[in-house]
Amino acid sequence: MLPLATFSLAVLACLLTGYTLHKTRLVHLLLHELRDQGRQDNAALFRQMEALHALYTELRLRRSLPATRGWAASPDFLLELARHALSERPRTVVECSSGTSTLVLARCMQLNGSGKVYSLEHDPHYARATRAELARHGLADWAEVLDSSLTAQEFRSATWPWYETAGLPGERIDMLAIDGPPQATRRLARYPAGPALFARLAPDAAVFLDDAKRPDEQEILRRWANEYPEMQQQMLNCEKGAALLRYRPSTARQPGRFATSP
Ligand SMILES: C[S@@+](CC[C@H](N)C(=O)[O-])C[C@H]1O[C@@H](n2cnc3c(N)ncnc32)[C@H](O)[C@@H]1O
Numbered sequence: 001m002l003p004l005a006t007f008s009l010a011v012l013a014c015l016l017t018g019y020t021l022h023k024t025r026l027v028h029l030l031l032h033e034l035r036d037q038g039r040q041d042n043a044a045l046f047r048q049m050e051a052l053h054a055l056y057t058e059l060r061l062r063r064s065l066p067a068t069r070g071w072a073a074s075p076d077f078l079l080e081l082a083r084h085a086l087s088e089r090p091r092t093v094v095e096c097s098s099g100t101s102t103l104v105l106a107r108c109m110q111l112n113g114s115g116k117v118y119s120l121e122h123d124p125h126y127a128r129a130t131r132a133e134l135a136r137h138g139l140a141d142w143a144e145v146l147d148s149s150l151t152a153q154e155f156r157s158a159t160w161p162w163y164e165t166a167g168l169p170g171e172r173i174d175m176l177a178i179d180g181p182p183q184a185t186r187r188l189a190r191y192p193a194g195p196a197l198f199a200r201l202a203p204d205a206a207v208f209l210d211d212a213k214r215p216d217e218q219e220i221l222r223r224w225a226n227e228y229p230e231m232q233q234q235m236l237n238c239e240k241g242a243a244l245l246r247y248r249p250s251t252a253r254q255p256g257r258f259a260t261s262p
Pocket of ligand 1: 072099182
């Protein structure tokens, strides 16, 4: 028979060993998770660098683009915009929010030798900054930044802060890029792009929505899918999520018209 003290010590040692093994396993799992996360972060960053490099190459840029992190559209989204604009040569391009995307699209118009970008910008400071960048790149003739304050407007029986659009031209829109207004302005801040602008789209027009991984943008896409069955939706593999919608009037409930008007 073991004396009680020895027995107690043996039990304590077993408990301590079990506890240490448990903690060691947790640390091991955590290290694996950190390693996997690190690999994923590196791969994602590398992908953005490849997209940025592709932009500089395909657009043959002679001057540097402003930052493409944080508030700006990411390189992968900008590359989607550029490739579409270069291959489909839209004549009238409208943008909700200005910035690096305005430069990229304006450069595409310049390379195409046709088309014009109209960028709705609510903040006069960023409107001036984008105009200065357009001038620095020699692109002022290919894009117009419109001072478009966000005013209370009614869409589907609710009020939204939405761009003043009086400065837009009368022509049909061939390409629409939606990267504003900022999320903080209201829940589902970009929803009004549908009721405010979809009725102006040319047949086969393309609509790009940035930040489509966010719950707000996912709900906006669900609403648009219900309200605009003529708009075929497709998700793009971009870091912040993006959606491409094509206006196919042939799929409309009333051919040639939107099922719901603004
Ligand atoms: C998502 S950002 C627009 C980004 C733009 N499409 C681009 O590619 O750069 C939406 C709005 O944020 C504002 N904005 C732009 N750059 C910003 C910055 N660096 N910090 C804070 N706000 C910014 C502008 O008013 C812009 O309309």
